[in-house]
Amino acid sequence: MAHILHLDSSPRGDRSISRQLTKRFITSWTKAFPEDSITYRDLGHYPVPFIDENWIAASFASPEARTPELTAAIALSDQLVDEFLAADYYIFGIPMYNLSIPANFKAYIDQIVRINRTLAVKDTGNGLIYEGLVKHKKMVIVTARSDNYRSGTAYAYQDFQEPYLRAIFEVLGITDITFIHADNLAGGAEARQQSLANAHAEIQTFIAALKTQ
Ligand SMILES: Cc1cc2nc3c(=O)[nH]c(=O)nc-3n(C[C@H](O)[C@H](O)[C@H](O)COP(=O)(O)O)c2cc1C
DSSP: OOEEEEEEOOSOSTTOHHHHHHHHHHHHHHHHOTTOEEEEEETTTSOOOOOOHHHHHHHHSOGGGOOHHHHHHHHHHHHHHHHHHHOSEEEEEEEOBTTBOOHHHHHHHHHHOOBTTTEEEEEOSSSEEEEEOOOSOEEEEEEEOSSOOOTTSTTGGGOOSHHHHHHHHHHTTOOEEEEEEEOOTTSOHHHHHHHHHHHHHHHHHHHHHHHTO
């Protein structure tokens, strides 16, 4: 039995394409694996706070050295990290905003990148070495984009979304990441329809492949 963490980050509701696609993913998943459990968090409608000075001080202090104020400053982050670590699979819906990710998803990342919880840092005396502590997980990221940034296209170099997400989750130890891009959404009715059909097919293929493992 596996546990899934499902996050949405579009501030839009029913009109959100990334939400529609993660919902479709979860519906297919629960049909294929009815015994699995799912935790859902809606960052688009209920964003987590930005980290602040007390948060930073708390995250660098050992739990014993934290004052009650610092413990309180890191409490939500501890809860988010517990939730993150409890999952075997991640399904995240993330729109492209201004060539990158929405601020609410960045705020979430800042909350869960935590020394000695999701990331170990060793000082070699000659620089720092980082080791991701989040191992043996699989992640699926569904993006929604007006335009097309796929490799080989004119604007591929402007994609700061997929490369950033791959890099930051790899820092945490997660290397098995599948991207499903619903792109070209502003490219006209036909392009949009084709893109959504492709995304639906990629969702089915991903789940069917797991089913045969
Ligand atoms: C503030 C904002 C910034 C956006 N920036 C980009 C962008 O840089 N590139 C792009 O292709 N689409 C961009 N879009 C379009 C969205 O990615 C697109 O509408 C997508 O469907 C939004 O996700 P959602 O449908 O899940 O809400 C932007 C939309 C908004 C509201």
